[in-house]
Amino acid sequence: MNFRQLKYFVATAETGQVSRAANELSISQSSVTTAIRELEAEMDTELFTRTSHGMELTQSGRELLGLSYDILTKLDEAVNIRERSSGVTGRVLVATTYTVIGYFLPYHLGRLARLHPNLDIQLHELNREAVEEGLLSNRFDIAIVLTSNVMNPELESETLMRSPRRLWLPQGHRLANLRSVDFKEIADEDYIMLTVDEAANTTMKYWNFGSTQPRVKLRTSSIEAVRSIVANGQGVTVLSDMVYRPWSLEGKRIVTVETDPPVPTMDVGLAWRRGAELSPGAVALYDYFRLTFDSSLTLNS
Structure with missing residues (x-):
């Protein structure tokens, strides 16, 4: 087990897709796939369930993810050790x-x-x-x-x-396998509107670029509520990668798709x-x- 394998594993777990992990790491998809296979062989267990929608963590994978965060944090500290007394008081x-x-x-x-x-x-x-x-x-x-x-x-x-903003969908959604989704198609879905940090105002700015409006089912200030509602198939939303996680608190899968046209970054x-x-x-x-x-x-x- 090495730093590279863990880094590629975490990127895949967080993005839910080998292709997106490779893009974020600026490496080839085969490098990510190889690292994960090496890790699974060394641990003698499957870390992901491969589906048509991406990579879903197994229970072993979830346990390793938590440990990987700790390991990578410690490694980062070791690589970036400096004089502790900076002189700033x-x-x-x-x-x-x-x-x-x-x-x-x-x-x-x-x-x-x-x-x-x-x-x-x-x-x-x-x-x-x-x-x-x-x-x-x-x-x-x-x-x-x-x-x-x-x-x-x-x-x-x-x-x-x-941080790019993308469309969030539950696993298995009819739009999940598309490369991008236009706003007319999104407008046919129930929309979950996040309101915290002026998210609703920002959302309406890019919706107003077109001739459609979101069919808002719920407004909430809770990002975790949005995550769970989307994962349970009760609506869709457009939010940034910074707040994205590939699963809800209940462990249900969330996938992301590009919007057409792309919306402004956060x-x-x-x-x-x-x-x-x-x-x-x-x-x-x-x-x-x-x-x-x-x-x-x-x-x-």
Whole structure:
């Protein structure tokens, strides 16, 4: 068992498809398939059930996935070991929103704590309007938000990652085997509308590009509720890959398909008051995220 096998296994488990895992890893599909077969042979057990809709984890696969997250996290820490005493001290007040704190930040908070053990990072979860007001009134040093939602000209923002949005379907759905689905076909399905972090407003923006409207069956602020309802065949939705998981809490399968035309990405990044001089703690966060997401520049350079 090696790092490569586990990395390819996790990518396949998270995406539910060898082709998508290969695309995300920028490698060939045969490399992913070979790694999984090697892992199954070494463990003498099947990790996936192969179906026409993709790869579904077996019970052994689910157990290995949890262990793989722990192993890969430890390996990442070992590869990225640095001097623990960064010299940055004090407190930094950080504003964020529901989706970012739930699906983006936890991993990075752990790394930041190891890199800057003397930096007190105080998080505040708010809606976008409150985050923007807090930045403008200097109540927060910096924000980690959905930059695709930030419109205030008095704020500067920088996008770190762009998460594609796709159509979510239950396994076995009539549209699941298509390469892409147009909005007229989606409009024939019951639609589950997520409302948290202005998701409903964003959804209607790209629906309004065409002549159709979603047949909304339910509006909810719970991503897990959306996941379970879709997995149980009670509707479809369009959400980002960042919040996608290939199964619901009950263990039922969710597959994704491209929309035609593609919809705008959900962008995550940093925001601060235009012209503000960032505190040392805010600069440390800025530099960390820029370096993590492969930028060649920092505020200190």
